[in-house]
Amino acid sequence: KAGVTQTPRYLIKTRGQQVTLSCSPISGHRSVSWYQQTPGQGLQFLFEYFSETQRNKGNFPGRFSGRQFSNSRSEMNVSTLELGDSALYLCASSPGQGARIGMTYEQYFGPGTRLTVT
Amino acid sequence: GESVGLHLPTLSVQEGDNSIINCAYSNSASDYFIWYKQESGKGPQFIIDIRSNMDKRQGQRVTVLLNKTVKHLSLQIAATQPGDSAVYFCADYSSGGSYIPTFGRGTSLIVHP
Numbered sequence: 001k002a003g004v005t006q007t008p009r010y011l012i013k014t015r016g017q018q019v020t021l022s023c024s025p026i027s028g029h030r031s032v033s034w035y036q037q038t039p040g041q042g043l044q045f046l047f048e049y050f051s052e053t054q055r056n057k058g059n060f061p062g063r064f065s066g067r068q069f070s071n072s073r074s075e076m077n078v079s080t081l082e083l084g085d086s087a088l089y090l091c092a093s094s095p096g097q098g099a100r101i102g103m104t105y106e107q108y109f110g111p112g113t114r115l116t117v118t
Numbered sequence: 119g120e121s122v123g124l125h126l127p128t129l130s131v132q133e134g135d136n137s138i139i140n141c142a143y144s145n146s147a148s149d150y151f152i153w154y155k156q157e158s159g160k161g162p163q164f165i166i167d168i169r170s171n172m173d174k175r176q177g178q179r180v181t182v183l184l185n186k187t188v189k190h191l192s193l194q195i196a197a198t199q200p201g202d203s204a205v206y207f208c209a210d211y212s213s214g215g216s217y218i219p220t221f222g223r224g225t226s227l228i229v230h231p
Contacts (some may be wrong), residue, residue, distance in 0.1 A: 006160070043207065043221040055220045081198070090161050098151055100217045102169070109161025 002027065004053060004093050006111035012116045018079040021113045024054055025072050025093030031055070032074040034066055037088040045091075051098055070081040081117045126205060128226045137195040137229075141208035141222045144189065148210035148220075153182060153193045156224070157204045165193070165206075195227075203229045 005024045013019050021042035025032050034046040046057040049068035066076040072093070078085055092107035131137050143151070150230035154162035156169045168175045168189035168191075175182050181194040191208050211217055 042223045043209075045218045045220075048218075056216050058218055060150075092161070098217070099211050100220075104167050105152070105211075106164045107148070109163065111159070111161055 004108050006091050006110040006113050007111060009111065010114045010116075012118060013081050014081065014118055015059055015083060016080055017081050018077060019115060020075055020077045020082060021091075021115070022087055023074045023076075023091030023093075023110060025074070025091075026108055028070055028095065029093035029108070030096035031094045033034040033092045033094075033099065034074070034076050035092065036060075037090060037112070038086070043090075046076065049062070050098070073093075078115075083117050085117060086117045088114050090118055120168075126224050126226045128228060130228045130230065131198050131211055131231050132190040133198060133200060135198050137198045137202070137227060138207070139193045139195070139206045139225045139227065141191040141193075141225075143190060143191065143210040143220070143222070144211045145210065145220065146186075146189065148189075149211045149213045150181070151184060151191055152209045152211075152219070153180075153191075153206060154209065155204045155206055162207075197229075199230050200229045200231050203227055 007022045031050045033048040037043045047066050049054040052068045055106045063079045090112045092109045094107045152167045153163050153165040156162045166177045166180050166182050168184050173184050179196045181191045205224045205226050208222045209219040
């Protein structure tokens, strides 16, 4: 079974521009989560989508948005890029029950998109 | 998990030793915890999880211990191998409000052959 794929793998953008990152989950997985990883802040949760609905959202400004399509593929968008948005953006998929249900919540991460804002 | 600064703590061990990696969390309402392994250039990989109604859980060569009194989590790796070299970090989920993860900064494990 193919793993989580993210495109593009590397991206260089200029401050003020916007960017769209794409994530294809493992086949059959209905939940997709996005994370930002930086040396300064570590790994931080951005948002989670399940069946095209945002289920949870982390503490990020409104410049960060996402969506999920009917085939479970997801995109995240960052508008008006700032230098501090330079990071590794990770996508993870899971079958969909969520951490709260009482079962093991095993997410499968993609390799990430390395975004550099200049 | 807590933020502990810019530089990751490092644990250096010899192949075959047992390794213990620690993590402190700050939210007393956290009731679900996961340990992840992240190798260079890859996304995090789930290792083991534990719920707050347990204080110990064992997997293959790994054991997680949870001390809710002092809000501390540890990951024990038995017979550490060079392939275990990676950054390890914990995540905790709080039962209050949105059930989203907070991640520790991580520990870099270096295993010498």
